[in-house]
Amino acid sequence: MSKQETIQCAVFGASGYSGVELLWLLHNHPVFDVTHAFSSSAREKAEPISALYPQLAGRCEQILQPWHSDLLPQLAQQVRVVFLALPHEASAELAPKLIAAGLVVFDLSGAFRLGDPLQHQAAYGFAQPKLSNDVPYGLAEFTQLKGDEPLVAVPGCYPTAAGLALRPVLALLAAHTTPIVNAVSGVSGAGRKAALHTSFCEVSLQAYGVAEHRHQPEMAQTIGRDVIFVPHLGNFKRGILATIYAQLAEQVSSDMVAEAFAACYAEQPFVRLVANPPKLQQVVGTPCCDIYFKVHGNQLILSVAIDNLLKGAAAQALQLANQYVGLPPTTGLTPSPGAVV
Ligand SMILES: NC(=O)C1=CN([C@@H]2O[C@H](COP(=O)(O)OP(=O)(O)OC[C@H]3O[C@@H](n4cnc5c(N)ncnc54)[C@H](OP(=O)(O)O)[C@@H]3O)[C@@H](O)[C@H]2O)C=CC1
Numbered sequence: 001m002s003k004q005e006t007i008q009c010a011v012f013g014a015s016g017y018s019g020v021e022l023l024w025l026l027h028n029h030p031v032f033d034v035t036h037a038f039s040s041s042a043r044e045k046a047e048p049i050s051a052l053y054p055q056l057a058g059r060c061e062q063i064l065q066p067w068h069s070d071l072l073p074q075l076a077q078q079v080r081v082v083f084l085a086l087p088h089e090a091s092a093e094l095a096p097k098l099i100a101a102g103l104v105v106f107d108l109s110g111a112f113r114l115g116d117p118l119q120h121q122a123a124y125g126f127a128q129p130k131l132s133n134d135v136p137y138g139l140a141e142f143t144q145l146k147g148d149e150p151l152v153a154v155p156g157c158y159p160t161a162a163g164l165a166l167r168p169v170l171a172l173l174a175a176h177t178t179p180i181v182n183a184v185s186g187v188s189g190a191g192r193k194a195a196l197h198t199s200f201c202e203v204s205l206q207a208y209g210v211a212e213h214r215h216q217p218e219m220a221q222t223i224g225r226d227v228i229f230v231p232h233l234g235n236f237k238r239g240i241l242a243t244i245y246a247q248l249a250e251q252v253s254s255d256m257v258a259e260a261f262a263a264c265y266a267e268q269p270f271v272r273l274v275a276n277p278p279k280l281q282q283v284v285g286t287p288c289c290d291i292y293f294k295v296h297g298n299q300l301i302l303s304v305a306i307d308n309l310l311k312g313a314a315a316q317a318l319q320l321a322n323q324y325v326g327l328p329p330t331t332g333l334t335p336s337p338g339a340v341v
Pocket residue numbers: 012013014015016017018019038039040041042043067084085086087088090108109110155156157188189190191192193308309312313
């Protein structure tokens with residue numbers, strides 16, 4: 001790629017888990033060039049990212065800089081694209097300012113994912129900022145970006161897994177069925193910040209947010225019907241394994257389900273239909289989503305695995321950004337394992 005084709009970008013939340021994964025992907029990308037990586041203003045000084053993640057020493061010496069809003073005018077001169085890997089409220093506050101400064105924003109938080117502001121208020125506990133444009137919800141395999149949107153909402157980790165598994169088969173489901181999504185996430189799903197319930201000695205496989213997690217309305221929005229969602233926290237670092245149950249319409253065969261998946265994903269390099277229930281091990285460190293299905297009578301059982309920090313966050317954001325700037329979605333992404341955290 002020639003120098004002229006380089007696209008300057010910034011990563012907010014680069015000290016966090018999904019932010020550092022994105023930073024690493026962008027660092028190795030042939031077109032995007034990270035000129036700024038920000039932490040919160042709570043950090044007192046700029047320091048190399050390897051001070052927080054020693055595994056990056058000698059591989060990525062990007063300087064991590066505390067964010068202050070007075071940096072915005074200069075940032076707007078220097079970059080075209082910004083990635084926000086921030087808490088939802090911080091994204092909600094910052095994104096409109098970045099857009100007003102002419103920047104293109106890929107937001108990894110939940111601040112702009114829900115189309116219904118009342119649902120957003122109920123799920124997140126704060127009002128969604130009003131924007132003049134509709135915000136595309138970027139489930140990458142089902143999204144066609146035009147390349148002029150000011151903001152793209154990158155889906156949540158659990159809804160990515162559920163959406164990729166269910167969307168191809170929606171037309172085959174019984175009209176009355178409510179899919180059930182049981183999913184287990186590794187602890188990195190809760191982010192790097194310290195919290196008692198995600199401390200190593202406290203974590204023991206457990207359901208949480210039963211039927212009231214903020215990803216339930218996001219999943220329902222993605223598949224266009226109600227869903228029952230029970231997340232679980234597992235005592236492992238990364239990955240999401242979801243088991244999904246839904247009733248099929250009359251006369252739907254296993255071959256019809258296979259054909260529906262093939263029709264959706266034959267040309268998609270990161271979604272793989274697999275012959276055996278996937279292990280987390282085969283997706284962790286990759287941008288891939290592996291899907292297995294079984295038809296049992298008129299029940300469809302799906303087993304789906306992703307890396308929450310990659311396909312569920314950073315890699316999906318990059319897939320979308322590639323598409324946005326007209327690059328093949330796979331640019332800078334490889335199905336071979338490679339991750340920081
Ligand atoms: N973890 C996951 O699996 C996934 C996360 N996401 C979403 O991505 C976002 C980031 O999550 P995650 O990486 O887990 O979180 P982390 O807690 O690991 O990181 C949060 C980052 O945001 C920075 N930050 C916090 N508050 C502010 C602020 N007010 N202004 C500027 N920067 C701030 C932190 O800086 P500092 O280090 O200085 O505190 C840190 O860099 C969240 O919205 C999350 O919901 C989405 C999909 C999956």
